[in-house]
Amino acid sequence: MYQGHFDLRDGVVSAEAWVKTMEWEGLGKYLMAERKAWKVKGVLAGYVQKWGSFSNTAVLEAGHLVPTDQAVYSPAMTEDWVLDKGVFAIEQGEDSASDFRAAVGNQ
Secondary structure, three states: OEEEOOOOOOOHHHHHHHHHOOOOOOHHHHHHOOEEEEEEOOEEEEEEEEEOOEEEEEEOOOOOOHHHHOOOHHHHHHHHHHOOOHHHOOOOOOOOOOOHHHHHHOO
């Protein structure tokens, strides 16, 4: 999941509030997870908080249309997430088997 830092429609604060309402076994651990700085080519691109297979990214200097506002950061974020690398990689000790999709489907 991602939001542009300047998104007034579905921004960071409303997304974080929505996440807290989900019924998901990994929610407590996600909420305790460290929010990490995410860089692209050495430049701060945003912040990522994740647990297991769920990640939430705040993309800096972007509004509602992140791919348009951040044409460099957006594909880098998608690539790192798909390839499970950088701050998007599942770390040892995280529950990689968490079925986040099932939790979202129950909402």
